[in-house]
Amino acid sequence: MLDEAMRFFDDHGALTQPGDQERYATDWSRDLTGTAKVVVRPRTSADVAAIVRHCAQQGLPVVPQGGHTGLVGGATPSKDGTEVVISLERLNRVREIDPLNFTMTVEAGCVLEAVQAAAASADCLFPLKIGAQGSCQIGGNIASNAGGVNVVRYGMMRDLILGLEVVMPDGQVWNGLKKLRKNNTGYDLKQLFLGSEGTLGIVTAACLKLFPKPTQIETAFLAVASPTHAVTLFGRARRDLADLLSAFEILPRHGIELSLAAVPGQRDPLATASPYYVLMEASASGLVDVRALVERFLEGAIEEDLITDGTLAATSAQSAAFWQIREGIIEAQAQHGRHLRTDVSIPISRVARFLDDTHAALARTEPNAVSLAYGHLGDGNIHFNVLPPAGLDEADRVAMLYRCEATIFAEVDAAEGSISAEHGIGSVKRRAFLARTPAMDIDLMRRIKSAIDPGGTMSPRRIFE
Template structure:
């Protein structure tokens, strides 16, 4: 019996029937992510319910030379948490590590295990009149461990930052199976290197996050959600700068939706309605929120009145109820689903300096029109972060090979422009397996040496999520 075959019974002994799955019928759910574009084949799936069991799983795998891949809520978009197709990687699912270890209302913090679903943590915070501001479309499924491992963004980055900015401490199982305890809930700690930063956003390649200490905020008691109609992307950028100043850091979301996006969502979901009386070229979904004594309604009214007066916007509707605010947000959120239904397409997630965003969009549109006139760009984004999803749908009826070639070419065109604008080819989705080649292609020799130095020093055997982000042996 080889070393791998001996591993499975050991894991079984440790984890039991609920904790180790290797019956193929039970593995399907761990072999695919949300997009369905990629599938993998787990050697088996370990579902430890205790941190010490997870550590023991990692140790046994390290001894057996079996690579491991941590997996959260299957909502990643770059294939980082999927096992390889070769069936040689053990999936470690965090789903049973889902305990909220504590909430401290005076310290404005919580400690939660990695498998907690984000929406559940929102509810747990709200019970203490507190607010966990990490908010993204997938929040009903994604897990906080995955959010941290991928440094998730979402719609409130503008105000509250990325997942990284919300992490006070981490508990991590290292590649050799030891547990690093960095789970303090301090606002300030300059005692030595800030080791937790290494693991945030490293997509499971350096260790497995098992618990997170998070910053919380006062729960907003006032929210103003408005849908605005504008003439152009440039006008939206000008409005953004004005909104930051005039709304005094209370701006929490600023989403750009060109008309084509609104049309796509309306076509895909007949229960949604035109947000404004007359269609406009560009829409902005803007939200401001506040707790306490600020009169946010008056503030927003004044701001919009000023905007109309100086013709910064064509039209605008303030949501008069949570239901109406929800309908605005559905125009944004169901866009993802609407594109998904069109079948395989190119999703990008790029960022450029905010000052270059309008020019980048114009240049990308021009490049697509010139080189790939049949492709259908669907472009929207978190403008306040310089983050655009410049997605591309193939024309209807293209055969798979031609479609894939077109999407590949589209990505190349877009990424070249990103380079030109000194941007990033992955603003929030990460690299995983899907963006590895274009990422690695863009590394300088120094970048490459630093990445390798970190990876080799923390995971010398290379057993943690191998081949995600970059290949050690490829230049």
């Protein structure tokens, strides 16, 4: 019976050998690895539907996978070798760009960077911008409700989707591929799949919202004395810049130093060191003078002692270099081996206190660990990460990182925040999520899951036990 089940997959680009499966079985961070029963790579929505129907009939669990850059283990197969990984990488066509409607319809396996380029070729902007954009896919962005650096202006993936096509757990195809901005006909079903992490169905195509491509982009790298100064500066930026602020990141000095050391060829943008920095961007199309707005904002910020130094990018290459320093922090962390990555959300007005309290708590409990907090201050999303000291064996390292995570999450709870801002729950955050989520929320989520996937074959043990 099972041989017959496996023969079916041969027609869908099946990979069964461990060597061929490696990048599908091990996640981006290389912290998580599993074994797939088989990896299949369908080319069309109809093929995805046929595979899912077949798996449902055979009782085989399936796990959809995009670029495998998710950081919570949602797309990594389990270790027991029972799960069928369905890679969407060959569903990568741009089906339509409609510049008058400011929409584009793409298949789930399109790489985010390719989607951005296709939008730009029609003089439009698809604004999702994240560090993994060269490898992550639209389907993965939808399933994890990705955020990134432009959320302050354009919202998360949930805000960028008008319609979806989804293969349901029984193999039926739900066609919700609408191009409408207003559609109040019953429940908004597409929202169920946004952020569902592959547990309710497989997204095969999406209609994305586009925006006018900015003709002016101003990027500033600013020195600030403290997180409190950064938060006050943010409020001023939103008001002074006519709501044209598109990114507002906070970076600590230590993060800049790690990035400069890890990625060769980078230069410190400012001559003197500062405890913290803000990397911000304002952009617009049309007749508004963004440069003048930013210069006036910076004059006001200097007068109010909110910034101590700063520079505006003179060219797009310089702007890219500023962003490279920010992304280099992720690279630098990866070079340190196993470390703690968190992705927490705090009300913006409480971020400064949260940072101070959490640094103090970690200094008390784990004085040898290095804490490194940076991220999307403009939407309250901080990556509070910890690098363990060198020389610990693996078991001690992991135990220390668990303790640090518990300390950070306790501070998140005290600040009425969330333990996952944009990465989701997957398998890695499941216990922490279940421990602090009200019983009624879990009950409602479980009822949705069992109504849509009564056989429980879609990404089992992700989000829930």
